[in-house]
Amino acid sequence: MKKWTMLAVGCALTLHLSAQETFPVNGVADKREGCYAFTHATIVKDGQTTLQDATLVIRKGKIVSAAANAAIPRDAVVIDCKGKYIYPSFIDIYSDYGVGSPQRERTGFDFRAPAQLTSNQKGAYGWNQAIRTDVDAGKVFSVDNAKAKSLREAGFGTVLSHQKDGIARGTGLVATLAEDKDNLVILKDKASAHYSFNKGVSSQSYPSSMMGSIALLRQTYLDAQWYKNHPAAEGVNLSLQYWNEQQGLLQIFEANGKWNAVRADRLGDEFGVQYIIKASGDEYQRLKEMKATNATFILPVNFPQAMDVEDPNDARFVSLEDMKHWEMAPAAAGLFEKENVPFCLTSADVKDSKQFLTNLRKAIEYGLSENKAFEALTKTPATLLGIYDKVGSLDAGKLANFIITSGPVFKENTTLYQNWVQGNEYDVKNEGWAGVSGSYTLTVTATGSTPKTYNLVVKGDNAANIINTDTIAARFNYDGKLIKLSFSETKKSRASIRLSGVNNGTIWQGNGVDTAGNAVLWTASFVKAGEEKADSSKRKQPIRLGKVTYPFNGYGWEQLPQQQTLLIKNATVWTNEKDGKLEGADVLVKNGKIAQVGKGLSDAGAVVIDGTGKHLTAGIIDEHSHIAAASINEGAQSVTSEVRIADNLNPDDINIYRQLSGGVTSSHILHGSANTVGGQTQLIKLRWGVNDEELKFKGADPFIKFALGENVKRTTSQNNNRFPDTRMGVEQVLVDAFQRATDYRNALKADGKNARRDLELDALVEIMNSKRFITCHSYVQSEITSTIRVAEKFGFTLNTFTHILEGYKVADKMKAHGANASTFSDWWAYKMEVQDAIAYNAAIMTKVGLNVCINSDDAEMARRLNQEAAKTIKYGGVTEEEALKMVTLNPAKALHVSDKVGSIKAGKDADLVLWSDHPLSIYAKAEKTIVDGTVYFDREKDAQTRVQIAAERNRLINKMLGEKKGGASMAPARPSFNVILSCGDHDHHDGLITIDTGDDE
Incomplete structure (x- = not known):
């Protein structure tokens, strides 16, 4: 044994000598060939072929043969592997091995600091330094022996490595983990192109939001397509040149999250690209959506630790969602396998590579098959990378990349003895090699x-x-x-x-x-x-796991609710139509629509709901909301009409459920007010549990957010260097934007095929063509008037002035212009430009003849918009029916969907609320909230759900306590935070942060 070890080391140094002849040798050249025969082993050639008592022969770093009766060369060093197993070394398809991380300090976008508005990258590159297509992993790669050692000890022999920085990250290379010269370990120098939604260390202000990152990628795809045929007009743009060169490579997108995976795939579909998606570990919570991407996923095996919840004061701040994820995360890969979603496995997110095999074995314990785990670490990544002819199995001609183990590699008590890479021996743990038991x-x-x-x-x-x-x-x-x-x-x-x-x-x-x-x-x-030690991973009791719910929290559904035929009997029905308020009336709902309104209605197939003593209204519509979005403001530039709220909807936001409990059925999700021309908005229906696409209000006209005043000119910032600084500047930004849009529209008409697409200007042209409509953040009468003049100069109408707290001063001008008003009931004096706000504003504008809405602009206020509307009865004396319309029919009109929602009329969508009392009363509770004929909130079911949440929390807390008693390493109890976004938040990291378990306990 000792003699063999010395020989192995001596020969291994010479395996690649022929490739090294161009490099000077400081000493005497040794031309011996490294030839080895590993005999009497169990050889797992690939996922389908296992050979018993077989021999593996290697020479010059490559496999000569792997067979039960393989001939042993006379010059081979023979290693007896009786009782041992030999597998192909693993392949990690998501690594930064050998390329390092950028050292520049990120300053990012800070609303309170001077902004870096342009790129500071030297050279003929594009305008945004988060597009790092110039990064070539092959040019920065260097063998890192320490990191290679840790990866080899986890069983890896080959990695795909790239620099994890930027939105477009350049190219990745395939390298082995041999301790050799850099050029000798590289198998493929340009193997892949990489992308993410994270701009990395870029200190440039744009993008500052999720939707900004998506817009930048969309625009770059368009710019690169244009650059192929118009390089003279662009000059030299190396960013676009490299981008185009990289499109033929494997395309890998670091999504890191279930909804980001959906966003990335949707982006790829738009431009005909099928990404391989790097996951984060929560994607199992939306497997239907993951499967629909048709993508191969790269799954980490980095599982959350149990939290120390022994102190009940700590435990109460830990969300049920976090505890459920702790319990279910190890099952993720097994669930992917069950749904036939293809995947590779990576060690990328595991802090200590020594934990990789431990975690992988846990994943197998939780349902992942050993065969699938093996393929996900060998054949699948090798095939994707186009290197299956070199690695991934133990076939003749391939590199001698293999591991030697004491038994089946995924069994808990198996020892990994050695990892051979390109024919070089690397000891991992030689103790027990001889099988001394x-x-x-x-x-x-x-x-x-x-x-x-x-x-x-x-x-x-x-x-x-x-x-x-x-x-x-x-x-x-x-x-x-x-x-x-x-x-x-x-x-x-x-x-x-x-x-x-x-x-x-x-x-x-x-x-x-x-x-x-x-x-x-x-x-x-x-x-x-000796007798083989029992594998402690074989538990006597089956693993008990919770259930995946939609969304993945206590209030989620195991199965989404379905449309029903409903008959609501004997209620007070507020129709918002000419019939007014009907006492003791019935409403029949079929196929998601209101079928009939009247008395004495019947339907044998209907679920009957007793409305006696209760009130039925149309669902509340919030014209101005910021819930259900990953980011709200792209505030880095004055005009960002290219960004879209629709690109970053968050259907898991607990505020959807909470607002359903307050009778809200539709919300208009607006971009914030950080810039003059903000992003495109999205009208949604509060279909709790569906995905982001199914949230959208189908068929609704598209809108966009504009803003005026202090938020735009950034009065509160002493270091603002972004134009404009004054209200006069805001007006000029608008004029300039629409003049550019006019020129762009003319260019499209003249020669659309050769005009360069500009997503920012596309949206403004839609406005001028009456295909997109404006909701404008506004306060002061002077700028309201000046903005109307700009709109009329360029031939478009400002559809809605939102906030509009000085609207009572210019209501006649707004009416003449054709604008709607969406305001607060009684907000004033919270900043300089609202000093003149009055609570009578809504009533005055109504009496002038404007269509007036009461909006929330606040996740909490939206739960009681019926009460906000009721205030207009006190402040201005509007009628009860007029007040109710301010949160139902009027916003439906403002949003151009009054033909579908806003009143109770046959043929309209069945968006309804059954109230316990008069809907404008502070005592009124929404007992049932119905969207498209589906009951998404039921107060009785909510009470039952709270009991179930308490029981499930208790079960999971006790399970975590059991982990602690068992001696497991514990993480500190971590509060769960919820970021509540509003108009003035300037990126997706800002906003009101609250400790929010989402469990309403």
Whole structure:
């Protein structure tokens, strides 16, 4: 054994000499070929082929043969692998090995600091430094022996490596983990192109939001397509040149999250690109959507730790969602396999690579098959990378990348002995290589004395017993070469026999001293093998897991609710139509629509809801909301009409459910007010549990957000360097934007095929063509008037002025212009430009003849918009029906959907609320909230759900406490935060942050 080890090291140094001949050698060149034969092994060639008692032969770093009867070359170093397993080394398709991380400090976009508005990258590159297509991993790669060692110890022999920085990250390379010259380990220098939604260390202000990152990628695709045919007009743009060159490579997108995976795939579909998607671990929560991407996923095996929730004051701040994810995360890969969603596995997110195999074995325990795990680390990544002819299986001609283990690689007690990469031997753990467990006859002979015989039972590399009349624990150590053994002859004896020696196969021998200090010689003869230690991963009790719900929190559905035929009987029906308020009336709902309104209605197939003593209204519509979005403001530039709220909807936002409990059925999700021309808005229906696409209000006209005043000119910032600084500047930004849009529209009309697409200007042209409509953040009468003049100059109408707290001063001008008003009921004096706000504003504008809405602009206020509307009765004396219309029919009109929602009329969408009391009363509770004929909120079911949440929380807390009692490493209890976004938030990291378990406990 010792002789073989020395030979292996000596030969391994020369395997690639022929490739190194162009490099100078500081010494004497050694031209020996490295040839090895690994005999009597169980060889797992690939996922379908396992050979028993077989031989693997390698030469010059490549596999010669792997077969049961393989011929052994005369010059081969023969290694007996009896009882051992040989597998192909693993492939990690998502690594930054050898390329490092950028060292520039990120300052990012800070509303309170001067903005970096342009790129500071030197050279003929594009305008945004988060587009890093110039990064070529092959040019920055360098072998990192320390990191290579840690990856080899986890079983890896090959990696796809790229620099993890930027939105477009340049190219990745495939390299082995051999400790060789950089050029000798690279298998493919341009293997892949990489993307993300994270701009990385770029200090440039744009983008500052999720939707900005998506818009930048969309625009770059368009710019690159244009650049192919118009380089002269662009000049030299290396960013676009490299982008185009990289489109033929494997396209990998770091999404890191279930909804980001959907967003990335949707982006790829728009431009005909199928990404491989790097996941984060929560994607199992939306497997239907993951499967629909048709993507191959890269799944990490980085599972959350159990939290220390022993202190009940800590436990109460931990969300049920976080606890559910802790329990279910190890099952993710198994669930992907069950749904036939293709995937590879990566060690990328595991902090300590030593945990990779441990975590992978846990994933197998939780449902992932061993065969699928093996393929996800070998054939699947190798095939994707186009290197299956080189690595990924143990076939002749491929690189000699393989691991040697004590048993099946995914069993808990299996030891990984060695990892061979390109024919080079790297020890991982040689202890136990010889398989020393078993029974031996130990003979100890002192000079001139009669030999003494003992029964020696070795249990492993560090455990043994002496068995005679008593069983005596011995101190034993075997490091793969030397044996150390000491023991007492009786349990009461303090003196020890101390022995040292070597392993010569079935005979061990050496010297030592007896209990009297006399020199002795000893031998140990093998009798029989020891019994294999039971795999502790085989649990007696099946693993109990919670259920995936939609959304993945306590209020989620195991199965989404379905449309029903509903008959609401004997309610007070507020129609918002000419019939007014009907007492003791019935409403029949079929196929998601209102079928009939009247008295004495019947339907044999309907679910009957007793409305006696209750009130039925159309669902509340919030014209101005910021819920259900990952980001709200792209505030880095004055005009960002290219960004879209629709690109970053968050259907898991608990505020959807909470607002359903307040009778809201539709919300207009607006961009914020950080810039003059903000982003495109999205009208949604509050269909709790559906995905982001199914949230959208189908068929609704598209809108966009404009803003005026302090938020735009950034009065509160002493370091603002972004134009404009004044209200006059805001007006000029508008004029300039629409003049550019006019020129762009003319260019499209003149020669659309050769005009360069501009997503920012596309949206403004839609406005001028009456295909997109404006909702404008506004306060002060002077700028309201000036903005109307700008609109009329360019031939468009400002559809809605929102906030509009000085609207009572210019209501006649707004009416003449054709604008709607969406305002607060009684907000004033919260900043300078609202000093003149009055609570009578809504009533005054109504009496002038404007269509007036009451909006929330606030996640909490939206839960009681019926009460906000009721305030207009006190402040201005509007009628009850007029007040109710301000949160139902009027916003429907403003949003151009009054033909579908806003009143109770046959043929309209069945968006309804059944109230316990008068809908404008502070005592009114929404008992049932119905969207498209589907009951999405039921107060009785909500009460039952709260009981279930408490029970499930208790179960998971006790399970975490059990982990602590079992000695598991625990993480501190971590509060769960919810970012509540509003108009003035300037990126998706800002906003009101609250500790929010989402469980309403």
